[in-house]
Each structure stands twice: as structure tokens, then as C-alpha cells.
Amino acid sequence: MRITLVGPAHPYKGGGARHTTELAHRLARRGHDVLIESWRAQYPALLYPGRQTIDVPEGEPFPNTRHELAWYRPDGWWRAGRAAGHRGPGALTVLTVFSPVQVPAYLGVLAGVGRRTRTVALCHNVVPHEPGPADATLMRALLRRVDGVLTHSPDQESLARGLARGADTRVLMAEIPPHLPETGGPPPAHPAEARRHHLLFFGIVRPYKGVDVLLRALARGAPPTVRLTVAGEFWGGSGDLRALAADLGIADRVEFREGYVPAGELAELFAAADAVVLPYRSATATQNVWLAHAHGVPVVATRAGTLPDHVRDGADGLLCAPDDAADLARALAEFYAEGVAERLRGGVRPVDPEPYWDPYVDALTAPVRPIG
The missing domain is CATH 3.40.50.11930 (Rossmann fold)
Known part of the structure; x- marks a missing residue:
């Protein structure tokens, strides 16, 4: 044809x-x-x-x-x-x-x-x-x-x-x-027990992606040693999110990495994370669960769109309700409970x-x- x-x-x-x-x-x-x-x-x-x-x-x-x-x-x-x-x-x-x-x-x-x-x-x-x-x-x-x-x-x-x-x-x-993009080979090897105390949001930052919900959940649910990187292009700028992080008292725990992340930098970005967090309010389909799993990283995501089809709750990630900072905070606290992060990382498999x-x-x- x-x-x-x-x-x-x-x-x-x-x-x-x-x-x-x-x-x-x-x-x-x-x-x-x-x-x-x-x-x-x-x-x-x-x-x-x-x-x-x-x-x-x-x-x-x-x-x-x-x-x-x-x-x-x-x-x-x-x-x-x-x-x-x-x-x-x-x-x-x-x-x-x-x-x-x-x-x-x-x-x-x-x-x-x-x-x-x-x-x-x-x-x-x-x-x-x-x-x-x-x-x-x-x-x-x-x-x-x-x-x-x-x-x-x-x-x-x-x-x-x-x-x-x-x-x-x-x-x-x-x-x-x-x-998925070609990222220059397999992800770097890290000991399964290593804790990075670092979460990652990756992708274009728009209101429906729920980064504001993630900031509120980080302030109330994750241990105070945990940091967050928000990496991607910000539609409308990052000013409102930076102000929210300051109001929540977590500005020193959040890095805003503004701009498109080339494929050659993804392996290093994912290797530094305990988990990728996808706090979407709504979703159709996203490659970011598979991209995280390709780099050996578990995912904390909302039950929006096809996300729950790709994250096996309790096996290679955790799921929570969309647009619900309290439930996302509950999931982050669960993720950092003794042994959970290591178990979920061990369950991650690249997609076929x-x-x-x-x-x-x-x-x-x-x-x-x-x-x-």
C-alpha cells in the first residue's frame, strides 16, 4: 500500500x-x-x-x-x-x-x-x-x-x-x-539498595500534568530529606510553581530544570531518581512510564488515562487518585517506607x-x- x-x-x-x-x-x-x-x-x-x-x-x-x-x-x-x-x-x-x-x-x-x-x-x-x-x-x-x-x-x-x-x-x-528515544545505551548500574532521596517529574509542564498537586504532596507526604526535580518545558513559565514551592516551605527541596531535555541527557537524569512521579489530573496516553521503566526506575502515578494500565500498583510503582494531594502524599509516604522503594525498583521491567x-x-x- x-x-x-x-x-x-x-x-x-x-x-x-x-x-x-x-x-x-x-x-x-x-x-x-x-x-x-x-x-x-x-x-x-x-x-x-x-x-x-x-x-x-x-x-x-x-x-x-x-x-x-x-x-x-x-x-x-x-x-x-x-x-x-x-x-x-x-x-x-x-x-x-x-x-x-x-x-x-x-x-x-x-x-x-x-x-x-x-x-x-x-x-x-x-x-x-x-x-x-x-x-x-x-x-x-x-x-x-x-x-x-x-x-x-x-x-x-x-x-x-x-x-x-x-x-x-x-x-x-x-x-x-x-x-522511546535512543538514550545512548543501557542505564548505569546502581545497587538495588541505594537511596537517592530524589524524585523526578519529567515532561512538558502544563496545568493538567498536576505539578502543583505534586508540590503540595511533597510538602506533606515525603520525608524532609527528599528532593524533587521538575524537568521539562514550562508552558507559561515556572513563576507560579516557584511561588507555590516557596509558600509551602519547600523551595530549597525543588529544582526547576527548565527547557527541553535532549535524549543524550536522559540516562543521567533518570539514574539520579528513586522514582518518577506523574501526578496528572487527566491523561490520554504517555510514554513516560515506559521511559522510566527503560531506565530501571519505578513510577508513582495517578489513575488517569492509560497510566494505571502501565503501572502495576505495588509491583513496579504505586497508584493514587488524580487531583488529590492527600492521596499522592499517602503514596509518597508509602514509597519511602522501609524496603518499599527497593522492592518496587526490583520489579521494574522494560516494555516489549x-x-x-x-x-x-x-x-x-x-x-x-x-x-x-
């Missing part, structure tokens, strides 16, 4: 680019003829305040990748769709959706495609965790124009079905597979990606309508 993936690839950074690239490799290994239509300008700086690109790839780039799309060039959207449509009636065009901001560009791509190929919206998020007033309207317009939608959780599947209601759109769900990728690729390439 001839497949066009419209989505980010290197030099764009982060999980979205890694997912698009790994998916292209997986499809090509199955014998498909794959092209990535990537971006040379994906978002206006005003809408994405962080760093958008990196110099060093975090995995093997996909060779058949073009970088012609720009958010400010509607003619380029149409041309990319036209090129995808010309790949023939047996072809498939996949639009990787991260934000409703992309919808105008993707509607332009679909206008170029016409009805010459099957089209699928691969939705990393159907609507944002912190939605704006126009987000549902934009996504409804997109999901009603494509032949199929692939989502990553039952909640997202239900949301997509609601937005696409009344259209001849097939909505499927498949759990997003592991697509293969059982996730086969059904995912099957769902993406499942026929959604005949082309004639």
Missing part, C-alpha cells in the same frame, strides 16, 4: 516526531511504500512558546521524508494533498493530529486529496486537555471529513464518535505503542514494544471504504 503520513519528523523534537518516524519505519518493514510529509514551520511561535526543533536526531530518521508544509502557506497544504491523492486509488493518507490548531492545514490537505485515497485522522488528542472555545468545532469539521479515525484510549474513542456523529466515519481505538505495534499498524491500515 502507498501511505502518506502527514506529521512532524526530525528536526522537530519530542514524542510526536518520534512516533511519526517509528510508525513510518514499521509500515515500511511491512512492505508499504511510505512517504512522510513533514513541516518546515509547524506552529506559530505565539502558539508554541517552547523550542520546536533539535539538531541531533533522537532515533533513526526516515529516509523518504519531505519538509514542505508551513502553517502560513495554504497553497502548500493543497499541494501536499494533491501529491498524496496522486499516489493512486489504493493509497492511504494519514493526518497525525496533536492540536486543533492543525485543522485548517489538514482541511487544506484533504481538499487536495479529494476522494482519490482513503484518509485517516490519527488523533494523539481529540481535543486538548485544556480546550479552547473553538476546539470541538474545529475537530468536528475534521473528523467528519475523513474516512477513519484512530484514537489511543477508550475515552478518546468515545469523544471522537460523538464529534463525528452523522458522518460516514469509522472510529477505532488502539493503544499507542512505545516509541512488539505486542503493541502489530495491532496498532493493523488498526491504522484497516480498510475504511472502497475507492473506485
